[in-house]
Every structure is written in structure tokens, then in C-alpha cells.
């Protein structure tokens with residue numbers, strides 16, 4: 477079957493960020509190309525113009541399409557013939573730059589993948605949602621953990637009612653890399669994440685708490701009503717939270733908790749979630765992503781494995797590439813977000829409609845939901861854990 481039928485060609489990608497010494501840009505570039513549905517042809521790879529140019533050969537981006545800024549890139553790409561211009565860009569830059577970059581590309585008609593948290597603050601996120609709606613572009617937010625086959629399986633099981641009514645969600649994202657003030661040593665990733673002018677109003681909760689929250693929302697589809705949170709700064713001298721817990725009351729009466737830490741000794745990327753329903757419970761760990769544990773009282777515990785057999789649903793089926801037992805993980809899950817959004821990009825290119833609110837990939841609404849979560853966690857914590865409303869007009873169910 478031709479690539480991206482009926483478009484029958486690879487999509488052209490532009491990468492923003494990902495310059496030498498950076499982290500997630502390379503992951504975007506790898507994941508986006510994994511299924512041979514896209515090629516990386518252009519980029520504005522760094523905030524430093526010299527580095528932006530110097531980083532281009534690392535990605536085989538030709539010198540004439542290695543731009544030194546986003547405005548230069550948009551200008552130049554719009555002047556190219558349509559059959560050369562990028563179809564989409566991936567924004568892998570620090571949080572405070574997401575809004576101006578993503579908004580500029582969306583306004584210019586380019587489809588956008590943007591990393592989380594969506595923007596610097598909620599007002600920007602809501603403005604971006606309007607821009608995306610008006611421009612008609614496809615917009616994906618890389619809450620990449622929703623791309624794991626067994627996370628999608630978990631969602632399908634909840635949606636099919638296999639767990640019964642959902643009563644509780646416990647989501648955790650536990651790291652230890654900011655136990656010391658790495659930012660004071662000028663470590664690149666720590667420096668901007670702990671700087672309120674670049675990270676936003678939250679530190680740990682914006683960086684990883686939002687992933688844990690999003691995971692619970694994706695798996696259960698429960699609509700959040702109110703939130704109470706306590707965020708803490710445990711490393712003296714740090715300006716933003718490095719630990720916190722939030723309690724969420726959902727519309728159906730369920731209770732959820734999100735705990736996020738960047739100061740837990742020895743913990744790497746321990747994102748994990750447990751969901752309790754009236755008929756069964758499930759548990760999934762990002763560091764062991766090829767297993768999903770399902771428990772029902774009076775029955776043996778069940779371990780679902782990725783690609784393990786016909787007991788898996790359609791969502792897990794479309795999300796896996798290798799036979800069972802060969803581990804798939806971070807890159808593949810990230811690529812699954814790309815694959816789902818590519819389907820909509822192809823539809824848009826063919827003049828077909830697509831449903832932004834019911835997408836398999838996290839979309840602009842999920843990004844706004846995440847910013848709403850961060851905003852109300854910080855506000856609640858500042859009011860000694862007061863219960864505050866969460867908006868849910870853009871939430872996926």
C-alpha cells in the first residue's frame with residue numbers, strides 16, 4: 477500500500493528545537509520517521525543561530541533549510557512551492573516558547589506537534605485552542621504515554637465496562653534527578669525547568685505531574701470537577717515546586733490522586749497508574765510498559781502482555797509493531813502519537829474532515845486540560861489546599 481494513501485507520499489517534517497545538547501527533539505525526529513511516513517526536511521533547531529546551523533547535519537537537514545529562527549523558517553517555507561513545503565512542525569523547545577512558536581505555525585496553516593505542557597499559562601493555551609480551531613490545522617500534544625499499547629488497552633477495557641464503574645485513580649510520576657540543585661551547576665535541562673520565567677507557574681507539577689494527570693484522564697475518560705493540591709519546594713533556594721500531591725473529585729463521584737516528585741532518591745522515570753473499578757482494578761508502569769496487571773477479587777491475577785494474543789483489543793493492536801516478547805517502549809509509543817495524527821494530516825490534505833475532540837492522539841483540548849490542571853493545582857496549593865473548580869469544556873471523555 478502506498479505511503480499515506482491516498483496522498484501517496486511521505487509527509488514533510490520541520491523540527492523546532494532538538495539542537496546539539498538537547499533532549500526530546502531527537503526523540504521527536506526518531507519517532508516521527510519510524511514508520512516511513514515522514515521525512516525531516518527543515519528545522520530551526522536551536523535558540524542559538526550558530527548551533528541551529530551546526531546541528532542541521534546531525535539530522536541530514538540541508539543547509540538552506542536549516543533556519544536560525546522560527547519567523548525566518550515560516551517566511552522561507554511559505555515561499556517554497558507547496559510540493560516542497562513542510563506539512564507539519566514538531567515543537568521541542570522549552571515551555572515559554574511553545575505558544576509563540578505553535579501559534580505562528582498554526583496561523584500560517586502548518587500542522588503542529590507540540591510538546592507538553594502546552595503553553596506557559598492557561599490564557600495562552602485557551603488562545604492557542606482558538607487559533608487552532610480557526611486555522612483548521614491538525615494539532616497533537618505529545619503526552620506520549622498515551623501511545624503505549626497497554627495504556628490504550630486499559631482505556632479500551634474501561635470504555636467497554638470491563639472494570640465496572642470507576643471509583644478511583646492513583647497516578648504517580650516519581651523521579652529523583654532534581655534531589656540536588658542541578659540548576660545551580662547550569663545543567664541545561666534543569667536550568668530552564670526550575671526557572672519560573674521559562675517553565676511557567678509550576679516546576680515538577682508542570683513538567684511531569686501533568687503527564688500523570690493526563691494518563692488517568694486518557695484511560696478513564698472521567699470528567700474532573702474539583703481539585704485540591706499541596707505543592708512543595710524541598711530543595712532550599714529553588715523557585716518552583718519539586719514535589720506535590722493533588723486530589724481530584726470526578727463528576728461520577730470517583731476520587732483521583734496525582735503525586736509527582738523530582739526529589740526521590742534513585743527514582744528514574746517511574747510513571748505509574750492504578751485504576752479501581754467496581755468489577756476490577758488495573759495497574760501499569762512506564763518502566764515495565766509491556767505488561768498490564770488486571771485484578772478481580774476471587775480470580776487469579778491476570779498479566780496482559782503487549783501483542784500477547786487475541787484477548788487484546790483493537791487499540792492495542794494498531795499500536796504495536798513487533799511480535800510478543802520483543803520489548804517496545806518510549807520511541808514506539810511516541811511514534812504511535814505521530815501515526816494517529818498523520819492519519820488526520822492526510823485527511824486534511826485531502827480536504828476531508830477529522831474529529832479533533834475524539835482523536836486517539838492527545839489534541840489541543842488535552843493540552844488545555846493539562847494547563848487547567850497545573851493552574852488550579854498551584855492556586856489551590858497557595859490557598860492551603862482549597863478545593864477549586866476544574867473547567868471541563870475542552871476535556872475528552
Ligand SMILES: NC(=O)c1ccc[n+]([C@@H]2O[C@H](COP(=O)([O-])OP(=O)(O)OC[C@H]3O[C@@H](n4cnc5c(N)ncnc54)[C@H](O)[C@@H]3O)[C@@H](O)[C@H]2O)c1
Nearest residue numbers: 493494495498499500520521522523568569570571591592
Ligand atoms: N513528552 C515527553 O516525554 C518530554 C520529555 C522531555 C521534555 N519534554 C518537553 O519538551 C520540551 C523541551 O524539553 P527538553 O528537555 O528537550 O529541552 P532542552 O533544553 O534539552 O532542549 C530545548 C531545545 O530547544 C531549543 N530552543 C529554545 N528556544 C528556541 C527557539 N525559540 N527556536 C528554536 N529552538 C529553540 C534549544 O536551543 C534546545 O535545542 C519541553 O517543553 C519539555 O517539557 C517532553
